[in-house]
Amino acid sequence: MLHIDDLAHVYGKGEKAHRAIDGITLTVAENELVSVVGPSGCGKSTLIRCIAGLIRPTRGRVLLGGRAIEQTPDNLAVVFQDYSRSLFPWMSVAENVALPLRRKGMNRAARAAAAQEALEQVGLADAGRKYPWELSGGMQQRVSIARALAYRPALMLMDEPFGSVDAQTREDLEDLLLTVRDHHKMTIILITHDIDESVYVGDRVVVLSSAPARIRGDLPVRLPAPRDQIATREQPEFVRLRAEVGRLVRRTTGRPADVGQPA
Amino acid sequence: MRRAGARLARLWIIPVAVLLWEAVTRLAQGAYFPPPSAIAAEMYTLWLSGPASRLFLTDTVSEHVWPSLGRLLRAWVEAGLIGVVLGVALGRSARLADYVDPLVQFGRAIPPPTLLPLFLALFSIGPEMQIATIIFGIVWPVLLNSIEGARYVDRLHLETATVFRLSRAQRLLRIILPEAAPKIFAGLRLSLSLALILMVISEMVGSTDGIGYSLVLALRESELPTMWAWILMLGILGLILNAILIGAERRILAWHHRERQAT
Numbered sequence: 001m002l003h004i005d006d007l008a009h010v011y012g013k014g015e016k017a018h019r020a021i022d023g024i025t026l027t028v029a030e031n032e033l034v035s036v037v038g039p040s041g042c043g044k045s046t047l048i049r050c051i052a053g054l055i056r057p058t059r060g061r062v063l064l065g066g067r068a069i070e071q072t073p074d075n076l077a078v079v080f081q082d083y084s085r086s087l088f089p090w091m092s093v094a095e096n097v098a099l100p101l102r103r104k105g106m107n108r109a110a111r112a113a114a115a116q117e118a119l120e121q122v123g124l125a126d127a128g129r130k131y132p133w134e135l136s137g138g139m140q141q142r143v144s145i146a147r148a149l150a151y152r153p154a155l156m157l158m159d160e161p162f163g164s165v166d167a168q169t170r171e172d173l174e175d176l177l178l179t180v181r182d183h184h185k186m187t188i189i190l191i192t193h194d195i196d197e198s199v200y201v202g203d204r205v206v207v208l209s210s211a212p213a214r215i216r217g218d219l220p221v222r223l224p225a226p227r228d229q230i231a232t233r234e235q236p237e238f239v240r241l242r243a244e245v246g247r248l249v250r251r252t253t254g255r256p257a258d259v260g261q262p263a
Numbered sequence: 264m265r266r267a268g269a270r271l272a273r274l275w276i277i278p279v280a281v282l283l284w285e286a287v288t289r290l291a292q293g294a295y296f297p298p299p300s301a302i303a304a305e306m307y308t309l310w311l312s313g314p315a316s317r318l319f320l321t322d323t324v325s326e327h328v329w330p331s332l333g334r335l336l337r338a339w340v341e342a343g344l345i346g347v348v349l350g351v352a353l354g355r356s357a358r359l360a361d362y363v364d365p366l367v368q369f370g371r372a373i374p375p376p377t378l379l380p381l382f383l384a385l386f387s388i389g390p391e392m393q394i395a396t397i398i399f400g401i402v403w404p405v406l407l408n409s410i411e412g413a414r415y416v417d418r419l420h421l422e423t424a425t426v427f428r429l430s431r432a433q434r435l436l437r438i439i440l441p442e443a444a445p446k447i448f449a450g451l452r453l454s455l456s457l458a459l460i461l462m463v464i465s466e467m468v469g470s471t472d473g474i475g476y477s478l479v480l481a482l483r484e485s486e487l488p489t490m491w492a493w494i495l496m497l498g499i500l501g502l503i504l505n506a507i508l509i510g511a512e513r514r515i516l517a518w519h520h521r522e523r524q525a526t
Contacts, residue, residue, distance in 0.1 A: 054422055078426045085419040090441040090518045099437065100427035133522045151427065 001187050002028040002051070002155060007060035008212075009046050020046035022212035024060070033181060033188040035198035038208030039249060044191045047213065048159045051189070052078050064155060073155075074103070077148035081160040083140040087132040087147075093119070094128035097147045104151075118150035119143075121180055138169035142176065149180060158190045162197065171229050174201050178227060195249060199241045200227060207248040217248040297488045302495065305488035310496075323477075328496070331473040334390055335462045338397035342458075343451055346402050350409020350447075351439065360410055367406060375400030375457075376464050383469050393465040393473075400461040401454040408450030412443025445519050448512045455508055459501050474500075 004026040011018045020043035028034050038044050050057045053072035062069045064076070080086040087096050097115035106114065119128055122142040132140050141161060148156050158177075162170045178201060181188060192198050198205045199221055207217035221241060223232055232238055281299055288298040310328070313321040353360045379396055386392035416439055424434050440447075466475025474493055481489035513520065 052426055054425060072426050072428060074428055076426070078423075080419060080423070082419055085417055086423050088420065088423075088438065088441070089522045090444075091437075099433070100429065102433065103428050103430065131518060131522070133525045147427075 001030040001032075001065065002026075002189075003063040004028075004051070005061050005063065007047070007050055007057050007062065009043075009050060009055065010058045011046075019212035021050070021057075022214055024208075024213065024215055026206060026215065026218075028187055028189065031185055031187055033190065033201060033203045035202030035205045036189060036191045036208060037193065037195060037198040037205060037245060037249065038213060039210045040193050042208050042210045043213035044193075044208060045159055047208075048078070048157050048189070048191055051155075052076060052157055075152075075154040077151045077153035077156050079141070079144050079148050079156065079158040079161045081163045083137065083144050083164070084132070086144055087140060089131065089133055091131075092128065093124070093130050093132060093135070093143050096132065096143060097128075097150050100147065100151050114150045115146075118146040121149060121183065122146045122176060136169075138165045138173060141165060141173060145173075145176070145180070149184060152184070154186055156186055156188045158188065160191055160193065163193070170197075175227075175229065177201060178225075195242055195245050196233070199223075199238060199245060200229075200232060205241070205245055207245055216251070217245070219244060295487055297491060301488045302491045306492045306495065309489065309492055327472050327474060327477045330390075331462055331466065331475070332500075334393050334473070335397065335458050338394045338462075339401065339451075339455055339458045341394070342398045342402040342454060343405055345398070346405025346450065346454075347409050347447055350406045351413040351435070351443065353406075354410040354413025354443070355439065357414065360414060367403070367410075371403040371407070375461055379465060379468050382465075388469040388471065392469055393462065396465040397458050397461045401457045404453040404457070405447065405450040408446040409443060412446030413439055416442050445516055448508075448516060452505070452508055452512075455504055456501060459497065459504070463497060 004024055007024045008022045009020050011020060024047065026034075036044060036047065046055070049055045051062050051069065053069050053076075064073055067073075088099070091099065094112065094115045097118055098111040101111040101114055116125070116128060119125055122145050124139060124142050124146065127135060127139065127143070132143060135143065141164075145161070161177075162173050165173065174197060177188075177190075190198075190201060202221050204221060205217075205219045206215060207219075208214065209216045219241060223235060223237055223241075285298050285300060288296045308321075310321050310324050311319050313319050313324070317325075353363055375396060378399055382392045382395045382399075386395060420438055420442065421434075424438050429437070462473070463475040463478070466473035467479050470476045474496060478490060478493040481487075481493060
């Protein structure tokens with residue numbers, strides 16, 4: 001479905017050049033949920049931006065459904081970490097969700113219906129007429145997930161989507177992600193720096209090294225569905241995977257990873 | 264609500280000031296300073312002693328006040344359109360804006376009344392010359408604020424627009440203009456108060472009607488109460504115009520004010 005081939009990106013030139021990612025090759029299957037975990041500042045966001053077509057990689061290419069990505073493809077959506085800057089404060093929640101749908105050739109009524117349906121799926125059925133800044137952080141991130149869902153992408157990229165909310169909200173949003181993923185057929189790449197989260201939501205965990213990011217590990221997650229915040233996390237396989245991912249992350253940074261205590 | 268109440272409570276200063284003014288002018292008996300009661304009587308005969316069928320407005324109002332207001336509003340609207348269209352175009356092109364900036368700063372530095380002789384020669388006495396003067400004087404705040412507003416649109420807002428493949432028109436009308444709107448409105452308010460000043464000045468020099476013309480005529484004929492009546496009229500007009508614009512801004516930018524309170 002998605003094929004990343006020897007992707008590299010360098011910011012700037014000469015002595016000030018910063019190699020963010022270097023030689024990443026990765027294949028993601030249809031309907032797979034891949035967690036990409038790595039230390040802070042390792043170039044995870046650069047990877048997302050290259051896949052989304054927001055920046056042109058210095059080397060390598062990204063193929064989506066066999067076609068090279070030159071600019072943002074129309075079957076791709078992104079959920080950014082900074083929901084408050086990604087939603088538009090001058091539009092109501094429903095308008096925010098419906099805004100991208102005009103391009104899809106939907107009329108006004110169809111757009112409103114699709115927005116309402118997506119909001120219901122994220123548990124915000126009554127929030128359509130509110131403004132984003134009237135909602136809590138967790139609810140705002142639900143709105144941007146709803147915006148991505150209504151868009152019906154084949155590939156959803158999530159750039160540390162739960163990095164700015166409190167722990168309880170974070171667990172709720174992780175479970176929300178797993179639920180909507182069962183309803184929609186789509187491929188998801190979730191970037192995170194939280195090792196527990198990467199194992200909990202992923203079908204597969206890809207570990208990146210610190211900058212320039214290279215792939216350090218690629219582990220399948222064989223945990224049964226549906227996942228449960230308590231039961232899944234106490235399974236021996238979960239504990240084993242979390243430790244393994246933690247060791248890989250630690251090896252890349254030379255610092256102790258936060259194994260055992262969720263970040 | 265409490266703040267509005269406190270504001271009303273402070274209004275006692277106005278009758279006190281008027282009474283003081285009355286007392287001082289009566290005691291001093293200066294020819295150039297008629298008491299406010301005389302000015303009020305003059306205001307009444309000048310503008311409000313007309314027939315009931317015309318809401319008691321006199322011929323003076325239709326011959327001098329309406330033409331002034333018409334020119335003021337026409338010039339303000341035209342300057343606003345020029346300023347916003349040019350400003351947003353310049354603001355979205357950083358390189359162009361950097362080139363044009365010295366020219367804009369220079370144009371703004373020229374005191375607009377100094378161009379009156381030029382516009383007099385170009386258009387001869389009449390509304391065109393007055394409107395040209397006003398536009399030249401008031402276009403700068405709108406232009407500069409529009410450049411500023413369009414230039415510093417949040418990068419994540421634009422990236423979101425790119426990811427969801429918004430059309431150029433949507434990008435401009437739904438993202439850039441709303442985001443620049445608070446700055447644009449600040450420019451429009453500054454322009455409106457400047458427009459009032461330039462309207463009077465241009466009418467003093469090159470006009471056969473209007474408030475500025477009437478003011479100079481009254482002084483020439485030593486009709487001091489009449490002259491004072493026109494001066495007060497300008498103050499009242501300024502207050503009313505500003506209040507209308509603030510009301511419109513509160514409505515259009517409700518999201519902006521409430522968002523700032525919420526965060």
